[in-house]
Every structure is written in C-alpha cells, then in structure tokens.
Amino acid sequence: MPSVLEIASPKNPRVKALAELKERRGRKEQGLFLVEGLREVERALSAGLRPKVLVLGPQAGPEGKALMGEAEEVLLLSQRALERVSTRENPAQVLAAFPIPQRRLSEVRLPENPLVLAAIGVEKPGNLGAILRSADAAGAHLVLVAGGVDPYSPQVVHNATGVLFHLPVLPVSEEELARFLRERGLKTVAASPRGERLYWEEDYRGGVAFLVGSEDRGLGEAWLEGARARVRIPMRGVADSLNVSVAAALLLYEALRQRGL
Numbered sequence: 001m002p003s004v005l006e007i008a009s010p011k012n013p014r015v016k017a018l019a020e021l022k023e024r025r026g027r028k029e030q031g032l033f034l035v036e037g038l039r040e041v042e043r044a045l046s047a048g049l050r051p052k053v054l055v056l057g058p059q060a061g062p063e064g065k066a067l068m069g070e071a072e073e074v075l076l077l078s079q080r081a082l083e084r085v086s087t088r089e090n091p092a093q094v095l096a097a098f099p100i101p102q103r104r105l106s107e108v109r110l111p112e113n114p115l116v117l118a119a120i121g122v123e124k125p126g127n128l129g130a131i132l133r134s135a136d137a138a139g140a141h142l143v144l145v146a147g148g149v150d151p152y153s154p155q156v157v158h159n160a161t162g163v164l165f166h167l168p169v170l171p172v173s174e175e176e177l178a179r180f181l182r183e184r185g186l187k188t189v190a191a192s193p194r195g196e197r198l199y200w201e202e203d204y205r206g207g208v209a210f211l212v213g214s215e216d217r218g219l220g221e222a223w224l225e226g227a228r229a230r231v232r233i234p235m236r237g238v239a240d241s242l243n244v245s246v247a248a249a250l251l252l253y254e255a256l257r258q259r260g261l
Contacts (some may be wrong), residue, residue: 002054002068006076010084014075018055018085021097033100033152034085037092038064043162045070050100052084057093058260064094071096087154100152102168104176105180109195113207113254114141116186118177120223121214122148122244129159130245131212136250137164143169146177148214178226181209188227190219195232204255212248 020026021034032052035041045067056064056073060080060172082091086243110116117135122128128149135143145151151169152179172180181188186209189202213219218241224230233247241247241260 002074004070004074008078010078010081012081014195015077015081015084015193016073018053018095018097021156022087024153027150027152030097030101032086033098033117033157034154035095035096035146035157036086036088036154037158038094038218040098040157041067041094044098044165047165049101050123051096051098053097054080055085055095055097057091060093067094067096073169087158090235091201096236098183103168105170105176108142108168108170108180109148110141110184110207114184114186114207114210114253115139115259116181116207117248117252118123118144118146118181118209118211119244119248120146120174120177120211120219121217122212123214123216125149125153125155127211127215127243128161129156129161131248132156132160132163132167132169133183134245134249134252136167138249140252141168143167143210144177144238145169146168146174156238159196164213170210187229189229189231189251189252190224190227191233192219192224193232193235193241194229195229195230196226197229197252199233202231204258208255210251210255211247212244213249215244 002107021032025034027165035044054074056076099179117140119131151171155216157164186207188211
C-alpha cells in the first residue's frame with residue numbers, strides 16, 4: 001500500500017513541489033506532469049501509466065479514493081492546499097503527478113503508409129489539445145510537437161481529454177523533426193493560405209506528414225519551401241485563415257476519407 005499523508009497548509013513543501021508542475025521548468029526539473037480530474041487520471045491509468053503521487057481533495061468521492069492503491073504515494077489535501085496545486089478556478093478533487101514518458105524518435109515504429117501530424121510553434125494549449133483530439137479521432141499514428149506550448153502542460157492535458165496518454169505524442173526540436181521526416185521518407189504537406197492546391201486535391205493515401213504552424217505566423221518559410229506539397233483551405237468570408245486546430249482536423253479527416261475510413 002502507498003504511504004498516505006494529510007496536508008492542510010498550502011505552504012507545505014510537498015504542495016509547493018506539486019504547484020511547480022504547472023510550469024514547464026518545474027516539470028523538467030521533477031520529470032513529472034500534472035493530470036487534473038477523475039476522468040483524465042483514469043484514462044492515464046488505462047494507458048498503463050502509474051502515478052507517483054495521487055492527490056485527493058476534501059470532497060473526493062469513492063471513485064477517487066478507489067484509486068489510492070495505484071499510486072506510490074497519496075496526499076490528502078485541504079481545499080486551500082488543493083487550490084494552490086490546481087490550475088482551475090474550481091479545482092478537481094482528484095489529481096495525480098505522473099512521470100513524463102521518455103520516448104525517443106529513434107524508437108518510433110510506424111506502420112506502412114503512416115499518418116503523421118507535426119505541430120510547429122503552436123502556442124495555445126487549447127489549440128494543441130484540440131489538435132490531439134482530432135489526431136486521435138482520425139487515426140493518426142504519431143504527433144510531433146516542435147516548439148510552442150509544452151504538450152505536458154496541465155492545460156493541454158485537460159483540453160486533450162486524456163487522448164495524450166494513448167496517442168504517441170513526442171516533443172521535438174525543429175531540427176529533430178526535419179531529420180525524422182527526411183529519414184522516414186514521408187510526404188510533407190504544409191497547410192498555408194498560399195498553397196498551390198486545395199487541400200482535397202492532394203493525395204494522402206501514402207505515408208504523409210501534415211505540417212501546421214503557429215496561430216499568428218503560420219509555418220516558417222523554410223518549412224513551406226521544403227514541403228513536397230503546399231495546400232490551402234478555401235476561405236469565402238472576410239477571415240484570412242482558420243484556427244490551426246480546425247485546419248488540422250480538416251486535413252486529417254480528408255486523409256481518413258481518402259484511405260477509405
């Protein structure tokens with residue numbers, strides 16, 4: 001059985017360490033990331049992850065308490081201590097700190113004709129979370145996150161509704177991403193308002209990697225020039241671009257349609 005510790009003060013060192021997981025630096029130093037909410041914690045467990053710390057608030061129900069045997073340690077926090085740890089205005093009563101998965105690009109195994117999505121410089125957690133949900137729903141085999149928001153930030157974990165634990169997601173540098181795509185021989189397709197072809201006119205039935213860029217600048221010139229295809233989404237109104245998560249969903253589902261669902 002795990003050790004169980006009751007903590008009332010939000011100034012307790014254990015509470016402070018958990019609160020530091022809200023920031024990228026804290027996650028890097030501790031090698032842990034925060035998962036908030038019973039549903040998200042249960043999905044992480046179903047993916048085979050084991051929490052280092054399970055956190056229960058004073059209103060945690062029997063479903064949360066039933067998870068106590070899954071963790072190395074259980075902390076029972078007061079509401080004030082829980083509020084310091086949580087990123088939410090109304091904190092969930094069940095949280096957990098999990099080890100950040102240590103995946104390597106060199107160890108990635110892809111099937112024949114894989115469907116890959118690369119998010120380059122996406123800065124908003126809500127957008128990256130929505131991208132991950134679409135990638136999971138459309139059957140993508142891999143998502144690579146180069147720059148921008150940390151995929152293990154609590155906001156991304158929450159907005160991804162738990163698919164982060166089941167979908168292979170790797171944070172990489174842009175140099176690592178370029179080398180990986182080149183070595184795997186994937187057809188790189190860049191989404192851009194300046195694309196030469198409409199997005200449904202391109203062939204996505206082979207191994208393909210979609211490239212989507214940051215919310216305000218899109219993809220950099222080097223990525224646009226290096227892509228084997230540049231596609232655009234038609235815009236009939238006054239807006240000049242779609243939200244990056246919407247654009248990614250359209251591309252992924254067009255690939256799914258072409259591949260015969």
